[in-house]
């Protein structure tokens with residue numbers, strides 16, 4: 717979609733990190749915003765920053781839990797009633813939890829899969845028919861390098877992000893099958909970059925509370941991941957800008973960190989010789 721001016725951007729997880737930067741980039745291009753997040757204060761802060769950067773931007777917000785289909789359908793109805801439709805959907809909301817995998821609880825799986833996988837599935841289900849009917853649209857699914865490479869202590873997150881890559885590829889093919897190529901798809905696969913994702917538990921619902929007593933190794937792994945997020949060299953605002961360019965140029969895969977593509981090739985080579993598990997932390 718080459719000209720985004722006057723179009724409607726719908727962003728889940730718009731109250732922090734990458735979602736906020738996507739909102740700022742979309743507003744700078746003259747788009748209207750529909751933001752959804754469980755964090756209402758965060759969304760208000762996003763709108764304050766949007767008003768500073770792009771005064772007069774039209775917007776709507778909704779307290780949204782993306783893991784609930786009815787709420788995502790209500791969110792789609794909000795975009796339709798407020799702006800007449802939705803042009804670019806960013807399925808961006810995401811959370812993370814540590815391992816090891818045999819200690820992850822049912823609540824860990826339900827929470828992370830609910831947000832990271834079902835959140836994307838419900839977004840696709842609620843918005844794709846609207847975009848097909850409009851005859852234009854673009855869906856950006858925020859996956860991760862963890863959708864391709866599996867480090868230790870991140871099984872739940874890795875599984876959720878592999879699923880997002882898989883369903884994005886199939887979505888693009890299914891759209892082609894019905895002749896709806898005018899609805900584009902992008903899957904964003906960044907490595908670590910600084911946001912509040914290391915503190916995902918701030919939004920964890922009480923009925924899916926964290927009950928794991930973490931081992932020393934697990935605590936070390938969590939600390940290493942937190943440090944990698946904080947030290948990420950590409951900023952959320954740069955990743956947001958790359959993502960908007962991908963929408964404008966109808967680019968499917970986006971790997972903001974070049975090294976990830978090399979690691980994916982190494983993983984494929986390791987699989988080709990069927991010898992040992994590929995460790996993306998120590999290739």
Ligand SMILES: NC(=O)c1ccc[n+]([C@@H]2O[C@H](COP(=O)([O-])OP(=O)(O)OC[C@H]3O[C@@H](n4cnc5c(N)ncnc54)[C@H](O)[C@@H]3O)[C@@H](O)[C@H]2O)c1
Nearest residue numbers: 729731732733734754781782809810860908909911912913
């Ligand atoms: N930061 C990284 O290192 C990194 C790397 C790869 C991919 N990602 C992905 O980027 C996306 C954005 O994350 P971020 O890094 O900006 O983290 P963040 O924690 O700063 O932002 C995530 C947002 O999602 C919202 N959210 C959480 N649960 C929700 C729910 N149930 N319904 C609606 N909103 C909910 C949070 O309130 C928050 O505003 C996620 O999908 C994440 O997995 C992040």
